[in-house]
Amino acid sequence: MRSALVIGTGLIGTSVALALSARGVRVHLEDRDPEQVRTAAALGAGTEAPPDGPVDLAVVSVPPALTAPVLADAVRREAARGYLDVASVKGRPRRELADLGCDTTRYLGSHPMAGRERSGPLAATAELFEGRPWVLTPTAGTDTEVLNLALELVALCRAVPVVMDADAHDRAVALVSHTPQLLSSLVAARLAEAGEAAVRLCGQGIRDVTRIAASDPAMWVDILSANPGPVADVLAEVAADLDETVRALRALESADEHKRAGGAAGIEAVLRRGNAGRARVPGKHGAAPAAYETVAVLISDRPGELARIFADAGRAGVNVEDVRIEHATGQQAGLVQLMVQPAVAPVLTAALRERGWSIRQ
Incomplete structure (x- = not known):
């Protein structure tokens, strides 16, 4: 993939554009809000300039109700060799696109399972999709070239492709x-x-x-x-x-x-x-959930404290599998819960105590 058109420069669209641009793809940006396009371009997501001709892949990132009409418009003006959307529902856009009389062989519905509570281009990040499932919903009629472009997009965003039926995805x-x-x-x-x-x-x-x-x-x-x-x-x-x-x-x-x-x-x-x-929710790296031991450490709300506790864990030769912070209401302190393999929990506890940390049972 050498070129792409991202239509819709909110959180997901701008994050896709940032990831592609970071890996050498020339990305063109479109949005009905020119201010969002300017913001995304200023962040390094791509260019505001329209492409000279069809790009390799058009990625439509607009609300589900607008997905089919925006896709249909892009197909009519022959904006790309392949078309893909990232809406959070998949069955309805495909059916609406077919009802609009569009050739759906060059279209593939997709849904990256990633997001944030914040929206808009300023919330975007090129790392948003790393390690996250990215659902692809090809049909028997999907052009092989389009499927390959979609798989390349997922790889460039460092996500994990998951192939599903569109209606099964929606359920x-x-x-x-x-x-x-x-x-x-x-x-x-x-x-x-x-x-x-x-x-x-x-x-x-x-x-x-x-x-x-x-x-x-x-x-x-x-x-x-x-x-x-x-x-x-x-x-x-x-x-x-x-x-x-x-x-x-x-x-x-x-x-x-x-x-x-x-x-x-x-x-x-x-x-x-x-x-x-x-227990069925996938754990670290998508594997079955592991039974970790929690080492709870009292920590003050001062710069560098988290870095210090992680450095001390590293010096003890312990890998922290997961971490949570529980803040104390009205106090400048909290508990850092370090999740580790049960066998190394006593080692970490002893090492942190030796370095002056207050361990809570």
Whole structure:
């Protein structure tokens, strides 16, 4: 691939353009908002100048409702040899493109499974897709050259290609992406009118659950409007589970010992089902989740403290597999949770204590 046209210079489009430009591809940028194009170009994502002729690949990065019309326009003006979109739903754009009378053999739907809570070109980064799954949804009619261009794009962005049927993809993202967004927002909404005393008790658990609730509502309305059925199906199942859980909790309030036992069994069942589902979430490098040991270290909020603790772990010959920081409300301190292989946890604990760190059990 020598040249590309990126149509839509938001977070995803600009990140694609930055990755391609960094690897020697000449990238042309388009957007209905000229200011976004100028910003993306200033970041080094490509040029505002239109291409002299058809580029190798056109990448359409616009909201799902606009994907088909924008693709159709690019096909009509013969902007590229191949066309690809990065919308978060795949079945609807393909069907709409066919309804518009476009030749879909030179089109391939795709979806990089990466993003951030922030939007716009200023949030973009060339590293956004590294190591992340990038779904490709070719059909029997997809031109081989277009599939090869799509695979090259994924490789240049250092992502991991995953081939799926378009409708299967939409059902999958309804479960692993779209429904979690709504549930996060629903939990966060409980905080909007909560008392100050309750909010001050917020810990890492509520921060984890509500992190993605900071996402742009307008963007999510576009996404959910393009995939409402599968999301509603998942939410209906969650609603049924919630109804059962509410009944179990009410039973725990009962004076009847038998009802309380049934309520406890119901709560335990849902928690164990959660354990089983969580265990299926891929861990480091996409492998099965590993059982890490956590070494919790008290750390002050001063420049260089994180660098120092990682350097001390390195001197001890210990590889930190994962890390989390739990901030202490109202204090200039927090806990750094270092996840390591169980066999080396005692080694790390001893080494950090020797270097003056305060270990918390």
